[in-house]
Each structure stands twice: as structure tokens, then as C-alpha cells.
Amino acid sequence: MTDSIALLKEIEQEMRELRHQIHANPELGYQEVETSELVAQRLLEWGYEVNRGIAETGIIATLKKGTSSRVIGxxxxxxxLPILEKTGLPYASRIPGKMHACGHDGHTVMLLAAAYALAHGHSFNGTVRLIFQPAEEGLAGARRMIQEGVLQQFPCDAVFAAHNMPGYPVGKLGFRAGPFMASADQVSVTIHGKGGHGAMPHLSVDPVVVCASIIMALQTIVSRNVSPQEMSVITVGSINAGKVSNVIPDSAHMLISVRSLNNAVRDHLEQQICKLIHAQAEAFGATAEIQYSADYPLLVNDHEMTKFASQVAVDWLGEDEDEVMNDIVPFNGSEDFAYFLQKCPGCYLIIGNGDGEKSCMAHDPRYDFNDDILIRGAGFWVKLTEAFLPLNA
Ligand SMILES: [Zn+2]
Ligand SMILES: [Zn+2]
Structure with a gap:
């Protein structure tokens, strides 16, 4: 039997180069044609059954060994992302305005390296399903894959995913059971007032003043309607009204982002936000039109599967707290793997991308995935698979 981690070491250099190749050629959501092709070609070469074109560019790759009916996803x-890269790296994006600024290039190669080791080692009994997903950034590729029936056609007993995390030491694995990544909702608000001459405001209903009042009042929802123990965020990220200083516009428009780590709080926020906006608008003689849309749901890690995954990490890396962190704080960011976890138990974990000056936050034009965690991440997928699909089962 070949040691899977030794196999990973053999292909480390090749995988680093592949990561750079993908980094230099970034593709936005549902357009990952070349990336998908690179992934599929290798999987086919290594003996996987490869199903392509799921949610446009998604791939499900399956490898069965032994007789067990258990399946890990x-x-x-x-x-x-649509970002202009400013890293100055030799392998920086060749496409202006597109950039792998969230490390999905690294996630793809990490799983591909694991695929190699799982195919070439002989170390599990059951089925491995590798899900290469398009469009995580805001376009809900996970939801689309599920809507297209992937979990019926390719069922899994449990599903796992990982995200690199800047601000955490290199390669450190972090786990938390229960709510882990926030739900994200978007609210589009149009305030209809009555336009007029900027010098005669008493003859109009100024939607700009109404918006100003709403924005300040919205901040009292988090501070006065939600328990201080609960994380919630309301951010007005966009406000648009008028064009010149001496005309009061007819209407004003705002976009609001709402986050929380508890579905009851999420419902409460929706009610309060809508109530407050309508009441404020009415008080000024204006009307409000509100479109409240759910973006990504709350990501909830299964308790048993999180314990299982963290135990795999501890068994591999030792009890040392520097390597495995349990019960880390939840994140205010959101993640569409939440859709998979709504249908199937599993765990979403983090891998430290490095802290200090060298590692800036994801979505920053200077961000880069840390190649030093490629083998750590791939190694964890291999160890997890070997533990989930044991040879003696
Ligand atoms: Zn991102
Ligand atoms: Zn990401």
C-alpha cells in the first residue's frame, strides 16, 4: 500500500504550478470553462468517472474502491472575482478585472491533489465524490447544482468543504459545530417622495432626508431590538438619489446587507427593517417600496460530522493547539456550501492562510492563496476520506 501523504509530496511542485496556471487565468461564476477542463482532464486520466456540465461548468467525479456502500462528498x-489584481506576482491574472482573490484556485488544486493521492493509493473502502462547483461568489452555484439534482443522482452520506482563512497561522485547521457562517440577505429600498425646486423644500417631499433618517434609525435595530449576545449586522452599502444640488429628486434608492447567525434573529431583523422603513417613510409623507431577498442561508455544521472531522485532524496532526483549533468563532461572511449542508450532514472548516503582514484578507486586490497549505489541505481530504471509508468496514 502506498502512503497517500508521500504521494502528495511527489506531486507538490506540479500542483503549485497548476495553481499558478489557474490563478493567471481566472474565470468568473458559471464561466469556469478552462478551469473545469483542466480539472476534468486530470480526473479522467486518474480513473475517475467524470460527470461534466452540471450547473454549466460544475463537475462530479466519482471513484469507488472495495465493497462498502458508504459515500463521502x-x-x-x-x-x-471581478477585481483588478494588484499583487505584482509573476503568475498574476492575465485578464484585467478578473482575479482569484478568494483562493478558489487553491481550493480547486487542493482537492485535485487529494484526488490524485486517493486514486493512486489503495487506502479506502467505499465511494469518493469530488464536487467541483462553479459560481460560489454571490451566484449560488451550490444551489443550482442541488436544483439540477446532484444529490439525488450522486448521493453522499456526508459532505465536506474548506476555505483558506487569512489571519490564521499557515495550515492550522479550524472547526466549529453548529452555525458557522452568517446568512446574508439583500434589501432593495426605493423611497418615493415628491420632487421640486431645491430652494422651496416645503413644496416637496424630500426622499433624501427620508433616507437619512431611515439609515440612522436602522442602526438602532441591531443595538436595541436584538440581544447583545447575538451577532447581527445591518449595512447600508449603497445610496443613490438626485444629480444636482438645486433639485429635490422624486425618489431615492438604497441597498442594504443584513447578516445573522441565527434564523430566528434573521426573521426578526426582516420584520423590524420592513416595519421601520415603512413607518419612517410615512412619517415624512413618503412611501417605501421594499424588495427583501434572501441571498445565502445560515451555514450550519453538523455536530457529529464536525467532531469526526476535527478528530481526524487531531489524529493526524496531534493534540497541539497550534495545528487544530476547535470551537473557533463563527464568521460574519457567508458561503453557499450552506445549501449542501441543508440537504446532507457535513462540515465546513477553515485552513489558516497565514497571519501578519504577508496575508491580507480575501477579496483584497493584493490577496494570494498560500501555496504552503496546498499539501496540508489535500492531506486532510485524504485522511478524512480514509477515516470515513475505513478499509475494515
Ligand atoms: Zn470570496
Ligand atoms: Zn471564497
């Missing part, structure tokens, strides 16, 4: 995301 592991997902990587492949899409880039």
Missing part, C-alpha cells in the same frame, strides 16, 4: 469552488 468533498467540494471545492472554482470561480474568481
Amino acid at each position: 468533498i467540494r471545492a469552488d472554482m470561480d474568481a
Whole structure:
């Protein structure tokens, strides 16, 4: 039997180069044509059954060994972001305005390296399903894959995914059971007032003043309607009204982002936000039109599967707290792997991308995935698979 971690070491250099190749050629959500092709070609070469074109560019790769009916699913995301890269790296994006600024290039290659080791070692009994997902960044590629029936056609007993995390030491694995990544909702608000001459405001209903009042009042929802123990965020990220200083516009428009780590709080926020906006608008003689749309749901890690995954990490890396962190704080960011976890038990974990000056936050034009964690991440997928699909089962 070949040691899977030794196999990973053999292909480390090749995988680093492949990561750079994908980094240099970023593709946005549902357009991951070349990335998908690179992934599929290798999987086919290594003996996987490869199903392509799921949610446009998604791939499900299956490898069965032995007789067990157990199935583990592991997902990587492949899409880039509409950002102009400023890293100055030799392998920086060749496409202006597109960039792998969230490390999905690294996630893709990490899972691909694991695929190699799982195919070439002889170390599990059951089925591995590798889910290469498009469009994680805001376009809900996970939801689309599920809507297209992947979990019926390719069922899994449990699903796992990981995200690199800047601000955490290199390669450190972090786990938390229960709610882990926030739900994200978007609210589009139009305030209809009555336009007029900027010098005669008493003859109009100024929607700009109404918006100003709403924005300040919205901040009292988090501070006065939600328990201080609960994380919630309301951010007005966009406000648009008028064009010149001496005209009061007819209407004003705002976009609001709402986050929480508890579905009851999420419902409460929706009610309060809508109530407050309508009441404020009415008080000024204006009307409000509100479109409240759910973006990504709360990501909830299964308790048993999280314990299982963290135990695999401890068994591999030792009890040392520097390597495995349990019960880490939840994140305010959101993640569409939440859709998979709504249908199937599993765990979403983090891998430290490095802290200090060298590692800036994801979505920053200077961000880069840390190649030093490629083998750590791939190694964890292999160890997890070997533990989930043991040879003696
Ligand atoms: Zn991202
Ligand atoms: Zn990401």
C-alpha cells in the first residue's frame, strides 16, 4: 500500500504550478470553462468517472474502491472575482478585472491533489465524490447544482468543504459545530417622495432626508431590538438619489446587507427593517417600496460530522493547539456550501492562510492563496476520506 501523504509530496511542485496556471487565468461564476477542463482532464486520466456540465461548468467525479456502500462528498469552488489584481506576482491574472482573490484556485488544486493521492493509493473502502462547483461568489452555484439534482443522482452520506482563512497561522485547521457562517440577505429600498425646486423644500417631499433618517434609525435595530449576545449586522452599502444640488429628486434608492447567525434573529431583523422603513417613510409623507431577498442561508455544521472531522485532524496532526483549533468563532461572511449542508450532514472548516503582514484578507486586490497549505489541505481530504471509508468496514 502506498502512503497517500508521500504521494502528495511527489506531486507538490506540479500542483503549485497548476495553481499558478489557474490563478493567471481566472474565470468568473458559471464561466469556469478552462478551469473545469483542466480539472476534468486530470480526473479522467486518474480513473475517475467524470460527470461534466452540471450547473454549466460544475463537475462530479466519482471513484469507488472495495465493497462498502458508504459515500463521502468533498467540494471545492472554482470561480474568481471581478477585481483588478494588484499583487505584482509573476503568475498574476492575465485578464484585467478578473482575479482569484478568494483562493478558489487553491481550493480547486487542493482537492485535485487529494484526488490524485486517493486514486493512486489503495487506502479506502467505499465511494469518493469530488464536487467541483462553479459560481460560489454571490451566484449560488451550490444551489443550482442541488436544483439540477446532484444529490439525488450522486448521493453522499456526508459532505465536506474548506476555505483558506487569512489571519490564521499557515495550515492550522479550524472547526466549529453548529452555525458557522452568517446568512446574508439583500434589501432593495426605493423611497418615493415628491420632487421640486431645491430652494422651496416645503413644496416637496424630500426622499433624501427620508433616507437619512431611515439609515440612522436602522442602526438602532441591531443595538436595541436584538440581544447583545447575538451577532447581527445591518449595512447600508449603497445610496443613490438626485444629480444636482438645486433639485429635490422624486425618489431615492438604497441597498442594504443584513447578516445573522441565527434564523430566528434573521426573521426578526426582516420584520423590524420592513416595519421601520415603512413607518419612517410615512412619517415624512413618503412611501417605501421594499424588495427583501434572501441571498445565502445560515451555514450550519453538523455536530457529529464536525467532531469526526476535527478528530481526524487531531489524529493526524496531534493534540497541539497550534495545528487544530476547535470551537473557533463563527464568521460574519457567508458561503453557499450552506445549501449542501441543508440537504446532507457535513462540515465546513477553515485552513489558516497565514497571519501578519504577508496575508491580507480575501477579496483584497493584493490577496494570494498560500501555496504552503496546498499539501496540508489535500492531506486532510485524504485522511478524512480514509477515516470515513475505513478499509475494515
Ligand atoms: Zn470570496
Ligand atoms: Zn471564497
